[in-house]
Amino acid sequence: MMWEVLGAGCTCRDWEEYAEGNYPKVYDEEVITPIVQICDEKAEGSYILVVLRDCLSSEVYGESKPPERDKCECYEGWKKGYELTREWCPKDEKWYWVKWKAKLLRTCSTNEDCGKLGVCREMCIEEGLCFNVCYNVVDEIWNWITENWMLIAIIVGALLVLSMLR
Numbered sequence: 458m459m460w461e462v463l464g465a466g467c468t469c470r471d472w473e474e475y476a477e478g479n480y481p482k483v484y485d486e487e488v489i490t491p492i493v494q495i496c497d498e499k500a501e502g503s504y505i506l507v508v509l510r511d512c513l514s515s516e517v518y519g520e521s522k523p524p525e526r527d528k529c530e531c532y533e534g535w536k537k538g539y540e541l542t543r544e545w546c547p548k549d550e551k552w553y554w555v556k557w558k559a560k561l562l563r564t565c566s567t568n569e570d571c572g573k574l575g576v577c578r579e580m581c582i583e584e585g586l587c588f589n590v591c592y593n594v595v596d597e598i599w600n601w602i603t604e605n606w607m608l609i610a611i612i613v614g615a616l617l618v619l620s621m622l623r
Contacts, residue, residue: 467546469512496529511558
């Protein structure tokens with residue numbers, strides 16, 4: 458990636474262009490599972506972390522490299538859907554905290570690995586980068602509803618109008 462003139466600072470757009478050749482990053486079970494188990498005593502199974510190309514925010518830290526984050530602080534971010542990375546910006550010669558969209562996923566071999574409400578199925582991040590992961594059926598339904606609320610509102614509205622015409 459060619460960085461623009463010094464002094465301008467790095468934006469999410471810059472980081473996403475940089476990420477094109479470097480993300481998604483998949484942190485495997487051997488790295489992620491021990492952190493999850495240390496930070497959450499109820500956690501069962503194995504986990505992977507997928508950090509996506511979507512930059513959520515970019516904040517200047519300063520001229521010195523930010524300190525490493527506590528493992529459990531990282532885990533709390535993963536549960537909320539993000540990962541923070543320390544990035545050097547050559548445009549203004551400063552360090553940044555960059556927040557990336559991330560998914561913490563429980564891996565599986567069968568549906569039994571996923572508990573009562575879980576389903577084990579293949580998820581592909583991109584071509585050739587696929588994993589068997591647990592999907593919680595209730596979470597999947599809720600995600601579909603929140604992503605399609607406008608369609609649902611239109612259908613409900615149309616049904617109300619039709620019922621009034623009778």
